[in-house]
Amino acid sequence: MLRDCMRIVAVMDPVSTVVPDEDTSFAIIREAIARGHSAYHVLDCDVALSGNTVTAFARPISIPQEFLSRGRQATPSAIPPATVLPMTLGAPEPLLLREVDAVFIRKDPPFDAAYWWLTLLLEHVRDQTLIVNDPRGLRDANEKLYACHFPSVMPRTLVDSDRARIRAFVQHIGGQAVIKPIDGHGGEGVFQLFLSDPNVNGLIEAVTQQGRSLAMVQEYIPEVREGDKRILLMDGDPLGAILRVPQGGDVRSNIHVGGSVVATEINDADQRIIDEVAPRLREDGLYFVGLDIIGGKLTEVNVTSPTGIQQMSRLGGQNCEAKVIDWLEARAAANPA
Numbered sequence: 370m371l372r373d374c375m376r377i378v379a380v381m382d383p384v385s386t387v388v389p390d391e392d393t394s395f396a397i398i399r400e401a402i403a404r405g406h407s408a409y410h411v412l413d414c415d416v417a418l419s420g421n422t423v424t425a426f427a428r429p430i431s432i433p434q435e436f437l438s439r440g441r442q443a444t445p446s447a448i449p450p451a452t453v454l455p456m457t458l459g460a461p462e463p464l465l466l467r468e469v470d471a472v473f474i475r476k477d478p479p480f481d482a483a484y485w486w487l488t489l490l491l492e493h494v495r496d497q498t499l500i501v502n503d504p505r506g507l508r509d510a511n512e513k514l515y516a517c518h519f520p521s522v523m524p525r526t527l528v529d530s531d532r533a534r535i536r537a538f539v540q541h542i543g544g545q546a547v548i549k550p551i552d553g554h555g556g557e558g559v560f561q562l563f564l565s566d567p568n569v570n571g572l573i574e575a576v577t578q579q580g581r582s583l584a585m586v587q588e589y590i591p592e593v594r595e596g597d598k599r600i601l602l603m604d605g606d607p608l609g610a611i612l613r614v615p616q617g618g619d620v621r622s623n624i625h626v627g628g629s630v631v632a633t634e635i636n637d638a639d640q641r642i643i644d645e646v647a648p649r650l651r652e653d654g655l656y657f658v659g660l661d662i663i664g665g666k667l668t669e670v671n672v673t674s675p676t677g678i679q680q681m682s683r684l685g686g687q688n689c690e691a692k693v694i695d696w697l698e699a700r701a702a703a704n705p706a
C-alpha cells in the first residue's frame with residue numbers, strides 16, 4: 370500500500386541556482402509537495418557513509434503558496450515578487466537513505482570527481498531504495514558516448530583525439546562536421562568544422578586540448594537550423610517533447626546559450642529512436658532521461674540532470690511533472706518498505 374506521504378531526497382545544486390519558471394528539479398519537487406509528499410534538499414557533500422549505512426544530512430524543502438499553486442497548472446501565471454524565494458530549507462536532519470522512498474540525483478553536469486564519489490556512496494543503498502538515476506547507470510552513461518550504443522539511429526560519428534584522423538573523417542563525410550568535447554554540457558565547446566576554414570586545425574586542437582582529450586565528431590545535419598528536439602522519457606516512455614531553435618546563426622540550440630523553445634510533436638522517426646533506446650535505458654536503471662534528436666538522428670542521451678519539463682508542460686498544455694510523481698507513487702506502491 371502506498372504511504373500517505375513519500376519521502377523524496379533530491380541531490381542537487383544549491384537552491385540559489387533555482388529559476389522557478391524553468392528549473393526541472395523545482396517542478397518535480399513542487400509537484401511532490403503539492404500532493405502532500407515530503408521533499409529534502411541534499412548537496413553531494415551532505416552524503417556520508419559509516420560502515421554500510423548511507424546517511425544524508427538533508428534539509429526539508431518548503432515552497433511558498435505563491436509558487437506551489439502554480440505547480441498545478443500547465444499554463445504560466447503571474448510571477449510572485451522577487452522578494453519571495455521559490456524554495457526555503459529547514460534545519461538539516463539525518464536521514465538513512467535506505468528508509469526513504471526515492472533519491473533523485475539532480476546535480477547538474479559536469480560529471481566530476483564529486484559526482485563520482487556520490488555515486489560510489491549510493492552503491493550501498495542501490496538495492497534498498499529507488500535511485501533516479503541508478504548510480505551505476507550514471508557512471509557508465511557519458512551523455513555523449515552512451516548514444517554510441519545505438520549507431521543505427523545516430524549520425525555518422527567519430528570519437529578520437531588525433532587531428533589527422535579527425536580531418537580524414539570530416540573529409541570522408543563531406544568536408545563539414547560538428548565537434549564537441551565528450552565531457553561538455555549546455556552547448557559548451559561545440560563548434561562547426563569546415564575543412565575549408567583556415568582555423569580548422571586550431572578548433573580541433575582547442576577541443577581535444579592538443580590531442581590529449583577525446584572529442585566527438587559528428588556529421589553536420591542541416592536540419593539543426595530548424596531545431597534540436599528534446600524528448601524526456603520516464604522509464605522509457607515519453608513525457609513530451611520541445612524543439613530548441615538556434616538563434617543568430619549559432620549551430621547550438623541549447624537554452625543556456627540563447628536557443629528559443631517552441632512546441633513540437635513526437636513523430637514516427639522519434640518513436641523509432643525511443644523504441645531502440647528504451648530497453649537499454651531500463652536495463653541500466655536510467656529512468657529519467659532526455660534524448661536530443663536532430664533531423665531524425667539521436668545525438669545525445671542526457672542522464673545526469675535533463676531539463677525542459679516546464680517548457681514541455683506549458684507548450685504542450687499538460688502537467689508533465691505530474692507523470693513523474695505518478696511513476697514514483699506507483700513504484701512505491703509496488704515496493705513498500
